[in-house]
Amino acid sequence: xxxxxxxxxxxxxxxxxxxxxxxxxxxxxxxxxxxxxxxxxxxxxxxxxxxxxxxxxxxxxxxxxxxxxxxxxxxxxxxxxxxxxxxxxxxxxxxxxxxxxxxxxxxxxxxxxxxxxxxxxxxxxxxxxxxxxxxxxxxxxxxxxxxxxxx
Amino acid sequence: xxxxxxxxxxxxxxxxxxxxxxxxxxxxxxxxxxxxxxxxxxxxxxxxxxxxxxxxxxxxxxxxxxxxxxxxxxxxx
Numbered sequence: 075x076x077x078x079x080x081x082x083x084x085x086x087x088x089x090x091x092x093x094x095x096x097x098x099x100x101x102x103x104x105x106x107x108x109x110x111x112x113x114x115x116x117x118x119x120x121x122x123x124x125x126x127x128x129x130x131x132x133x134x135x136x137x138x139x140x141x142x143x144x145x146x147x148x149x150x151x152x153x154x155x156x157x158x159x160x161x162x163x164x165x166x167x168x169x170x171x172x173x174x175x176x177x178x179x180x181x182x183x184x185x186x187x188x189x190x191x192x193x194x195x196x197x198x199x200x201x202x203x204x205x206x207x208x209x210x211x212x213x214x215x216x217x218x219x220x221x222x223x224x225x
Numbered sequence: 226x227x228x229x230x231x232x233x234x235x236x237x238x239x240x241x242x243x244x245x246x247x248x249x250x251x252x253x254x255x256x257x258x259x260x261x262x263x264x265x266x267x268x269x270x271x272x273x274x275x276x277x278x279x280x281x282x283x284x285x286x287x288x289x290x291x292x293x294x295x296x297x298x299x300x301x302x
Contacts, residue, residue, distance in 0.1 A: 111302055127301070128234050130294065133278035158301065170302050190302060198275075199301025200234035212235045213300040 075146060077138040078157045079129065086110045086157065086171035093155045093173070103152045103175040107182035109190050115165035117213070121206040127160045127169070130198040134158075141192040145174070148188070149181035156189060158199065191219045226289030228253075230262050233296035240266065249287075256283035258293045271298050 076093065090108060115122055138156050145154055157171040172189045176182040194216050201213040228247050237243045240263055247261060255274045274281050275294040287293055 129301070130231070130233055130275075130278070130296065133275060133294070136278055194299075194302040196299065197301050198233065198273075198296060198299050200297065201300045202234070212297070215298070216300055216302070 075139075075142050075153060076155050077135050077142065078155075079131075079135065080157060080159050081161045083163075083167055084157065084159060086168045089157050089171060090155070090173055093153075094175070097153055097155075098175055103177060105176050105179040105182035107174050107176075107179070107186035109170070109172045109186055110168055111170040111190075112168050113163055113165050117203060122165065122203045123206055123208075124165070124204040125163050126202045126204075127158075127163055128200045128202070129158075129160045134198050137197045138193065141189055141196060144192070145185045145189050149174075149176065149185040151176050151181060151185055154185060154189060156193065158193075158197070160199070187219075194219060226250075228258060228287055228289075229292045230258060231292065231294040233294065235297045236269075236272065236295045239269070253287045254283065255281055255285045255287060255293055258287055259283070259295065268295070269297070272296070273298060 113125060142154050142156065145151065152175040155173045159169050163169065172186055174182045174185040174189065202210055203213060204210050226249055228249055230247055231244045232240055232242060249261065255276060259268050273296050274283060276285055276287060277292050
């Protein structure tokens with residue numbers, strides 16, 4: 075169970091591999107579910123050229139640890155890992171990595187989804203976008219994390 | 226008693242300050258801390274408050290040495 079905040083660009087796949095190699099025992103897990111969030115160059119109909127991610131040092135880490143602990147109580151996980159970027163960030167760069175390891179896929183998938191949605195609603199991070207015309211604005215709401223297929 | 230107050234993101238810009246130490250006399254609450262620091266500026270409706278890095282309601286009691294924070298709804302991930 076680990077949380078890492080990156081002040082500079084990070085490679086989520088490398089972080090995932092490093093975490094798995096150092097924390098997990100080969101053969102003990104049968105499912106790894108991962109989510110990687112990447113910065114888009116558009117939002118709410120506008121071109122976006124960059125973004126600054128702010129956080130609340132201390133509270134951000136403790137909130138992420140709380141949701142990791144909550145997931146560990148709800149699902150039989152071997153391990154879970156959250157990595158999140160802060161600071162100035164450009165389109166195409168990774169923002170967040172969530173990974174869960176379990177014996178079977180159900181727990182890994184469900185816990186990974188839970189961690190991502192809980193992070194979105196509870197962890198103190200804020201995004202300020204710079205648009206194509208150099209104006210800036212705070213992102214005020216997150217998109218709905220669940221898809222709603224037609225009935 | 227001494228209280229540390231922090232503001233983040235749009236709240237920092239709204240009040241034009243990020244962090245300050247204030248002294249209060251007697252029992253106080255999150256809402257009273259806001260009033261002392263923000264004066265006439267009302268607390269925006271969707272403000273999230275935290276005491277010692279745990280989310281708290283405006284009527285939550287604040288004690289000596291506490292850290293009180295105000296910020297907008299979170300938008301990470």
